[in-house]
Amino acid sequence: MMKKLSPRHAVIPAVECVACGTCVDVCPREAVSIYKGSYAQVNDEICVGCGNCARECPASIIRLEARR
Template identity: 65%
Template sequence: MMKRSPRHAVVHKASCVACGTCVDVCPRGAMRIHAGSFAEVNEDLCVGCETCARECPASAITVEVRA
């Protein structure tokens, strides 16, 4: 089993416009659009690189440290 990164992306669903930018730019394939409504993170694949957060046009993604 692969160890999870201590950092991970968090999507703020109320701000997400489901544009798919995060899906397109994620180098690990950790993002997907859920039911055409908002982005969702696969935490097993996310390494917290911040690419999705930097590229999100709605500023709906932050990268946080796991508790």
């Protein structure tokens, strides 16, 4: 059976990310990791679109978008 996904998910533009790790720390689902120390990556199937990361990102680069 397919897992039901949240209506929204977090999208992080890698080029703008400074890899501070704040989003990793505030995500309640452990959906974010820092790829090779250089930018944050969201595991899309785990993200529930809660918006914690977007609220806390000091660079304000995280968008919550409707899943397509």
